[in-house]
Amino acid sequence: MLLLWLAVLPGGAALAGTPGEPPATPPPSTFNVFYPEERPLSDCLSAVPKPGCGSEARGGWRQATIFGLIIGAFGFIVWRVVRSARSNTATNRQSADR
Numbered sequence: 001m002l003l004l005w006l007a008v009l010p011g012g013a014a015l016a017g018t019p020g021e022p023p024a025t026p027p028p029s030t031f032n033v034f035y036p037e038e039r040p041l042s043d044c045l046s047a048v049p050k051p052g053c054g055s056e057a058r059g060g061w062r063q064a065t066i067f068g069l070i071i072g073a074f075g076f077i078v079w080r081v082v083r084s085a086r087s088n089t090a091t092n093r094q095s096a097d098r
Contacts, residue, residue: 035053036052036053039052039053
C-alpha cells in the first residue's frame with residue numbers, strides 16, 4: 001500500500017529509492033582520527049582489527065574516567081544486592097524464631 005502511494009505521489013519515485021540525479025555537492029569528508037589513512041578501512045573495521053590500526057586519539061583520561069564510573073556503579077549495585085540479601089536473611093530469621 002505504501003509503495004503504491006509513493007508511486008502515485010509526485011516525486012514518489014525519488015522517495016521509493018529509484019535512481020535519480022547525483023547530489024550537486026560532494027558528501028562530507030569521511031576522515032576519522034581513529035583509523036589510519038594509509039591502511040584500507042576494511043582492515044581496521046572488525047571485531048579483531050589488524051595491527052597498526054590504532055591511533056593516539058584513542059584512550060586517555062576520558063576513557064579511564066568512564067571506566068572508573070562503570071566500576072564504581074557496578075560496585076554500588078553489588079553492595080546494594082548484598083545489603084538487601086543480608087537484610088532479608090535477618091528478617092527471615094527473626095520471623096522463624098517467633
